[in-house]
Each structure stands twice: as C-alpha cells, then as structure tokens.
Amino acid sequence: MKRSLLLFASLLALLFTSCAKDEERVEVWTVASEMGIVHGVFNLQPALMIRTDESTDWRPMLHGIEGFDYEPGYEYRIRVRLNARNEPMADGASLKYTLAELYDKRPASSQLPAEYFPEFTMEIGPHFSRFHGVDYLSVRLPDYGVVTEWQPWPWPIEGLDYEEGHLYRLRVGTSVTPAPEDAEGRFIVKYTLLELLDMVDMEE
Missing domain, CATH: 2.40.50 (OB fold (Dihydrolipoamide Acetyltransferase, E2P))
Structure with missing residues (x-):
C-alpha cells in the first residue's frame, strides 16, 4: 500500500512538472544592435531582430519583451521566459515574453539582411x-x-x-x-x- 502511494505521488509530481514545462520555457537570445522592418497588419513596422543558439539566422520578434529596455547600437545576450497566455491577445500572440536575465550588452554593428530594410x-x-x-x-x-x-x-x-x-x-x-x-x-x-x-x- 505504501509503495503504491509513493508511485502515485511520483506520477502526480511528474504530471505537474510536465504541465509546467508545457506552459513555460526559457530560451537564450541574441538581440541585434538595430531593428529590422517587417510587414505588420496594415503597414510596415519596426521589429527587434533576434537569433537563438540553435540558429545563426536573424528573425524578427514582433512582440515586446517585458522588462527589456532596448537601446540601438548595442547587441544583447539575454535569457527570456516564454509563458503561454490564458487569453491570447487581439494580435494573435499566444506567448508572453519576459526578460529573465541580461547576460551581456556591448556596442556592436549587427549585420542584418537587406530584406529587413525594404x-x-x-x-x-x-x-x-x-x-x-x-x-x-x-x-x-x-x-x-x-x-x-x-x-x-x-x-x-x-x-x-x-x-x-x-x-x-x-x-x-x-x-x-x-x-x-x-x-x-x-x-x-x-x-x-x-x-x-x-x-x-x-x-x-
């Protein structure tokens, strides 16, 4: 009986851990020293340009990062917490992005593709x-x-x-x-x- 209870408790803990992982994850990003330009809903709009450890390609980040104060002319290395939104925003954003840690901020000139300056x-x-x-x-x-x-x-x-x-x-x-x-x-x-x-x- 005691062994069964321990097994049940372990399974329950694993279930909650899995749920937590589904709802939140953490990624490390590099943020470019300048913003790119992408097509918004009705017009062109500025966007932070980021890349992760898994990719060397810059890609636009259309949604804000809570707690992150961006300054052009600097390249950033940050850790970002991604949480699922219970109620997605009107623009369709299903994730909330929050700065977890600022690793590095240094003067730089990131080489962005010309496609981001149409x-x-x-x-x-x-x-x-x-x-x-x-x-x-x-x-x-x-x-x-x-x-x-x-x-x-x-x-x-x-x-x-x-x-x-x-x-x-x-x-x-x-x-x-x-x-x-x-x-x-x-x-x-x-x-x-x-x-x-x-x-x-x-x-x-």
Missing part, C-alpha cells in the same frame, strides 16, 4: 486624398503585383518636395528611427526618397 517604387497622385478631415498624399504601390487604387499615405517621405498637380514616380527606402515624443511607441519606420524616377505636370 525599398520599393511608389506612385504619388496629383491631388491629396482627404481622410477623416486630413489631407494625405495619394499613393499606389506597383511593386506589390498590381497597380492598386489610390490610397492615402499618412507618413512623411524625407527628401520629397511635393507639388500638387504633378504625378510622381519614385524609389523609396526605409529605416528605423526613434518616435517623436508625441507618437505612440518608441520606434517608427522612416521613409526616404532614394530616387525620383519621373515627374509629370498633369495640368499642362
């Missing part, structure tokens, strides 16, 4: 698009397989001196920059004019 061709219409009472550039993006309908573009393009009445075709590059104090979030995607491919006066 460049694309943009067409800008001769007239603004009005959206919720605000005038935005009216754009379409032929690089995405089809020439879409004109859409409002709420983000500034550094280096572009727009004049209404002209149709523009240009090449745009991207980078990550700290957000203005009045913007939500710490980092945003910055769009820069790389090349003006064409400009046509539509009022001639």
